[in-house]
Amino acid sequence: MDKNESIGCSINNCKFHAQAENYCTLDQIMVGTHEENPTEKECTDCDSFEYKAK
Incomplete structure (x- = not known):
């Protein structure tokens, strides 16, 4: 998936x-x-968050 430069994220x-x-x-x-x-x-929360299992 390509990055969306309109949505910064550090998670x-x-x-x-x-x-x-x-x-x-x-x-x-x-x-x-x-x-x-x-x-x-x-x-506030990012409700789109999904944990990425390692």
């Missing part, structure tokens, strides 16, 4: 990480939250 153990560079390979991602009323960036 190396994600299935969609570009590996050679800090980008995502998905065309788009879904951003979600685990909070009822998010007010800080720590309250």
Whole structure:
């Protein structure tokens, strides 16, 4: 999969990480939250994340 230069990512153990560079390979991602009323960036999540088994 090719990197998407519009989506930066530093999560190396994600299935969609570009590996050679800090980008995502998905065309788009879904951003979600685990909070009822998010007010800080720590309250948000990449809901497109999938763990890449080694």
